[in-house]
Amino acid sequence: MRTRRKTGSYEVGRAKRAEILDAAIRLFAASGYHRVPLSQVAADVGLSESGLLHHFRSKRHLLLAVAERRLEQTALWWSSVQTDGSDDPHELFRSMVESTRRIVAEPGLIELFVLVSAEAADPATPAHQLYGKWYERAVDETAQVLARGVESGYFRPDTDAQAVAREIIAVSDGLQLQWVLSGGKLDLVGGIRDYARRLARSILVSGVLVDGVLVDGDGPIL
Numbered sequence: 001m002r003t004r005r006k007t008g009s010y011e012v013g014r015a016k017r018a019e020i021l022d023a024a025i026r027l028f029a030a031s032g033y034h035r036v037p038l039s040q041v042a043a044d045v046g047l048s049e050s051g052l053l054h055h056f057r058s059k060r061h062l063l064l065a066v067a068e069r070r071l072e073q074t075a076l077w078w079s080s081v082q083t084d085g086s087d088d089p090h091e092l093f094r095s096m097v098e099s100t101r102r103i104v105a106e107p108g109l110i111e112l113f114v115l116v117s118a119e120a121a122d123p124a125t126p127a128h129q130l131y132g133k134w135y136e137r138a139v140d141e142t143a144q145v146l147a148r149g150v151e152s153g154y155f156r157p158d159t160d161a162q163a164v165a166r167e168i169i170a171v172s173d174g175l176q177l178q179w180v181l182s183g184g185k186l187d188l189v190g191g192i193r194d195y196a197r198r199l200a201r202s203i204l205v206s207g208v209l210v211d212g213v214l215v216d217g218d219g220p221i222l
Contacts (some may be wrong), residue, residue: 017043017055024066033063033115064111064126066117071134077102079141089154089204092145093196096168100192103176107184114180117173139165146203155203164203171195199208 142165
């Protein structure tokens with residue numbers, strides 16, 4: 001009986017922690033991290049502030065947990081897009097634009113991403129390890145998509161998949177920082193769309209048929 005009670009208590013704690021994370025993501029996405037007090041997150045899940053601190057030691061700890069959840073959700077979505085078996089040579093570039101639309105739909109989380117990125121520069125912080133793993137995964141998975149495009153004949157044979165993958169991520173993250181600094185005035189989706197078009201023209205092998213599909217550097221990008 002004692003073991004079952006402990007297990008039950010543990011499961012209840014995990015469920016409440018997940019509920020807090022869901023609420024924090026929703027509130028931070030709508031209003032931004034700095035504009036949402038911890039007491040508001042606590043009230044949203046029926047807890048006092050001290051009760052919430054039983055699950056997360058501070059607002060910074062909650063911030064890191066939210067960032068981790070968000071990065072994992074983004075990685076899962078991006079992986080599903082990149083592994084959908086599409087033979088369309090423009091799918092990667094359209095996915096870059098679509099993923100940016102998803103980001104812009106939750107502006108508060110752009111601020112959160114940039115905020116935690118700054119903290120991740122310090123090797124002594126938990127954010128450093130979190131973002132290190134995220135970037136390693138993002139670069140590797142994007143590079144795999146690029147490498148498959150080279151093997152399929154869609155992308156130029158001299159395409160450096162790792163270098164282009166890092167460039168794609170660097171442009172996305174850099175524009176997100178500029179979006180925050182502009183107070184949201186920067187056209188983030190438009191910036192990524194323009195970059196995707198330039199990238200497509202530089203790495204696509206245009207004007208040839210590959211498995212019955214016309215590869216075109218000026219093909220449709222949303």
